[in-house]
Amino acid sequence: MLTLHSAPLVLPVGAEPVPDGAVVVDGDRIAAIGPYAQVAAAYESARTRRWPGVLTPGLRQWHGRWLLTRCYHPDPREADELGTEPITGAALDELAPDAARMAGSVRRGLQRMLAHGTTHVGGPFPDVVRQSVVRAGLREVPEPWRSAPPVWFGPDLDPFVEGYDLPGTAHGPLTVGGRADLAVFDVPDEAALTAKGAGTCVATVLGGRLVYRRR
Template identity: 80%
Template sequence: MRTIHTAPLVLPVGAAPVVDGAVLVEGDRVAAIGRYADIADEGVRVRRWPGVLTPGLRQLHGRWLLTRCYHPDPREADTLGTEPITGAALDTLAPDATRMAGSVRRGLQRMLAHGTTHLGGPFPDGVRQAVTRSGLREVPDAWRQAAPAWDGPALDPFVEGYDLPGTVHGPLAVGELADFAVFDVEDESALTAKGAGTCVATVLGGRLVHRRR
């Protein structure tokens, strides 16, 4: 299956931005990056997005967010809110294994909704199975390299102050895996200012795994 993803601005990172840009995906790989007018081909499915298309983001604190946080079920919002619960509040909640398994699934879904494609591990076996099923790609040594250093859990990788090159998993390039995200902002500076919560779509290996409704 060949699909073109087009957006007003494509930011490959490591290469020049492309206005009215597009990424052609064949299978799980990037087949071309350029102006939509140059890539458009009759018979190819086209997905049109607002904002900017970038490589997928890297969440170095994935293990911490999945094993030391509880991500409330929407049905628990009235009593627990919607933000991840950690620290003393998590100790008080004391969720059992079944509730934590649900928390892991929801945490992974919420990371995908923030444009994350690469997740810092290593993970315990049960969590690793959930990560594998989600399609997210594990960065095995990230936990050792980046212990949490902020005041609380954050699903948005930009909250630590990194720029786009310091937050993406790597450049978007022809021949590489089609792992990228789209954010409803006007440019790179707006993305780092407004954060990954502006994500409208996440693609992993050419598969659309998140789309904002």
């Protein structure tokens, strides 16, 4: 099925921004990118999803291995006791979660990455974690030298937190024929996106599938 994703601003990365733009997805591939009026006329049969803000490539979380193996992502049922933020360092050692709790943590961590527009995660991962990454549909990108963030980084799921711009954070440019890994953020432009961060994500599309939508 063809799906047309439109937004007030499409930021393909590596090409000029497209005001009132659209991206057409056919299966797991991008079929077209351009002004909404032009693309909609060419793909009249496509289902249309209208989004606020900016549409970009999916993001890359450089520190995926560390966030999934050296952090514990609390279950919402544990919020009263543990809070909602990832737990790491001495607090993680004190918590000492067993393998079953860590498996649940990995699944929640991946879902929370999707809620930040992340489609690619830096590994390499142990096999048990890789299986969860594969099941979630995210793409593993070997980045062993980035597996541990700077000491000041902290357990933050926002890929922009270290000061990267969009080209430095996106998995790659949106291109016709390329894999349909997209993210949408409720901000007016690229400057606002990097300033406010990926917590403004309203939708994530992974291989053409809508895998996250803010309620």
